[in-house]
Amino acid sequence: MKLQHDLGGLENLETLETLEKRVFVQPWEKIIFAVHVAMMGLSKHLGVTKVPTTFRDEWTWADLRKGAEAMHPFDYFKYRYYEKWLGGISGFFVSKGYVSAAELEAKTKEYLSNPDTPLPQGGNRAIDDQVIHYLETGDSPKRDVKMAPKFKLGDTVTVKDVPPADHTRLPGHLRGKTGVIETVYDGVYTYFCSTGPDGLGKPMPVYCVRFDPKDIWDKSVTEKGMYFYADLFEVYLSSHAVKG
Amino acid sequence: MTDRFLYDPKREALSAAKAKALEALLIKKGVITSETVTKVIDFFKTKMGPFNGAKLVARAWKDPAFKKRLLKNANSAIAEMDFPPVMSGAEGEHVRVAENTSSVHNLIICTLCSCYPWTLLGLPPYWFKDPVFRARAAREPRKVLKEFGFDLDDSVEIRVWDSSAQIRWFVLPEQPKGSEGMSEADLAEIVTPEAMMGVARVELSPASRGYDPKAQGF
Numbered sequence: 096m097k098l099q100h101d102l103g104g105l106e107n108l109e110t111l112e113t114l115e116k117r118v119f120v121q122p123w124e125k126i127i128f129a130v131h132v133a134m135m136g137l138s139k140h141l142g143v144t145k146v147p148t149t150f151r152d153e154w155t156w157a158d159l160r161k162g163a164e165a166m167h168p169f170d171y172f173k174y175r176y177y178e179k180w181l182g183g184i185s186g187f188f189v190s191k192g193y194v195s196a197a198e199l200e201a202k203t204k205e206y207l208s209n210p211d212t213p214l215p216q217g218g219n220r221a222i223d224d225q226v227i228h229y230l231e232t233g234d235s236p237k238r239d240v241k242m243a244p245k246f247k248l249g250d251t252v253t254v255k256d257v258p259p260a261d262h263t264r265l266p267g268h269l270r271g272k273t274g275v276i277e278t279v280y281d282g283v284y285t286y287f288c289s290t291g292p293d294g295l296g297k298p299m300p301v302y303c304v305r306f307d308p309k310d311i312w313d314k315s316v317t318e319k320g321m322y323f324y325a326d327l328f329e330v331y332l333s334s335h336a337v338k339g
Numbered sequence: 340m341t342d343r344f345l346y347d348p349k350r351e352a353l354s355a356a357k358a359k360a361l362e363a364l365l366i367k368k369g370v371i372t373s374e375t376v377t378k379v380i381d382f383f384k385t386k387m388g389p390f391n392g393a394k395l396v397a398r399a400w401k402d403p404a405f406k407k408r409l410l411k412n413a414n415s416a417i418a419e420m421d422f423p424p425v426m427s428g429a430e431g432e433h434v435r436v437a438e439n440t441s442s443v444h445n446l447i448i449c450t451l452c453s454c455y456p457w458t459l460l461g462l463p464p465y466w467f468k469d470p471v472f473r474a475r476a477a478r479e480p481r482k483v484l485k486e487f488g489f490d491l492d493d494s495v496e497i498r499v500w501d502s503s504a505q506i507r508w509f510v511l512p513e514q515p516k517g518s519e520g521m522s523e524a525d526l527a528e529i530v531t532p533e534a535m536m537g538v539a540r541v542e543l544s545p546a547s548r549g550y551d552p553k554a555q556g557f
Contacts, residue, residue, distance in 0.1 A: 102470055103450040103477035103501070111472055111486045114533070115465035117556030123355035125557070126362050128462075129379035133371045135429075149369040160452055169343055176453070176468045181354055185361050194364045202360035207352060214363050218372020226375060230382055231425050233458075235432040236505045264503050266450045268477065280433075284505045301504045303435075308478065318481050321497045326504035 096259055098168035101267025104312050124177040131159060131184060136229030137222070140287075147219040152191055155234075157287035159183060161262045236284045244300040245329060250276045252304060252332040260293035265331050272311050277324060278303035284328070294330035301328055383461055384552040389532040391426050392459035392509060393550075396535065397526035400514045409436050413509070431458025431507055437500060438511045439537070444491055445498050446484070446537035447508040448476045454502035456509050460532050464555065467536065477501065487538050510537040517543050 119125050134154035137146060162183030163171060171179065189196050206212060246252055256270045257263070264286070280301045289296035304327050308317040347353060365371045398420065399406035408416035413434040417426045427434075434456050437445035449455065450473050455463040466472055476483045480497050484490075491497060500508045512534040518526060518541075528548040533539035547554075 100451065102474040105474035108471045108475055111466070111483060114487060116554065118462040118464055119556035120465060121351055121355065123358040125380050126358040126376050129376040130362065130365065130371065132379045133375050172470055173344060176465065178354060181358055185357060188361065193368055193370060198364060199360055202364055203357045206356035206359045210355065214373055215366045216373045218366060218369065218374065220372065220374070222372050223375050223378045227378060227382060229429060230387065231428045233427065233429040233432040237433065264451065266501060266503050280506070312478055316478065318479055320493065320495070321480060321499065323477065323499050323501065325501040326506045328504055
């Protein structure tokens with residue numbers, strides 16, 4: 096398992112005395128954030144064929160997350176949030192041939208020596224209209240498929256230790272742990288892509304599962320009067336105890 | 340010795356140049372326009388921010404029937420009121436509201452990444468994405484809250500909600516004592532993003548009121 100999948104409950108960390116309440120701590124972070132939003136709003140999977148953009152790929156949260164989860168774990172913790180985005184997104188545009196590595200490097204050098212050089216101007220505003228339309232309406236993963244949930248309210252379930260994959264939505268600290276179904280969500284939910292042996296992709300029921308922290312961590316390091324809740328896809332749950 | 344932990348001395352200048360270079364090339368190649376970045380950022384300054392969540396909280400405090408519907412099905416409760424439709428837009432398609440009471444306190448986290456109800460709270464602040472917060476809040480939320488200046492009585496149960504699937508979580512904070520006579524609009528002014536995430540109480544007289552995009556780094 097990757098270190099970045101298993102953060103919950105890690106020990107020996109420092110206290111949090113000041114809250115960095117800013118969303119962006121450097122002006123350039125706004126650029127990379129907005130580019131990511133534009134890619135999600137123009138993504139091929141939304142079926143918007145008439146928008147006059149040259150973007151021709153699928154881009155969702157799964158792609159961004161996969162990039163971060165593929166990083167060397169020490170780099171993951173070394174770089175700030177939007178630094179990881181900048182690496183992942185620029186790498187995507189190079190690997191897909193939208194821009195060449197040489198082009199990007201030359202342009203970066205140009206702006207490094209003259210940061211105030213103006214941007215090129217223009218573009219069809221229908222592109223921006225679609226990006227804003229995406230923000231306004233979203234991209235619901237809920238699907239209208241009839242499927243009976245395997246578990247019901249109050250059932251005791253054990254979280255599977257599914258095989259490692261490039262990408263997962265199963266927090267590492269819950270693997271092999273036992274909890275109780277708190278909510279059976281209405282309907283079924285898809286995921287942006289297949290996560291292979293991890294099991295996501297096809298529409299399936301999703302549950303909110305309540306865990307007693309003593310069933311996750313040793314009681315000497317847990318707090319009293321606390322419950323931990325996680326939203327988990329059905330494929331991650333089993334009605335049987337998972338062996339060792 | 341490994342140089343993995345060394346940062347380039349021009350770290351920020353390089354990132355700034357690379358981000359601008361990417362934007363320039365994407366405009367040139369027709370992927371985005373020269374207005375895309377500004378339009379997206381303006382959207383989060385004016386249409387999709389914590390001011391939406393604050394309005395929802397104020398309405399729930401004033402209207403118990405609405406609060407009941409909000410706790411049962413947040414998106415349909417939002418849709419039937421005069422709230423902007425954007426409140427069920429991107430990253431808020433499926434929202435659940437956890438209510439703080441005198442005996443239960445809620446905290447929202449995302450241990451895997453940075454899932455956050457954009458439609459109601461805008462974008463997550465850096466501390467929410469900090470691996471230290473994500474790791475510690477999962478196991479020792481009382482200690483973390485105390486470090487944030489929030490002393491939770493031992494008798495109050497704490498519930499931590501990890502947004503690991505498709506639901507985005509939102510905390511309905513407790514209404515501060517003495518605010519009962521305030522108007523809905525005035526109440527919305529005192530509700531902070533931190534209160535709607537469960538790391539702060541709503542104060543009757545907060546240090547600042549309303550939403551200031553500059554304070555969030557916009």
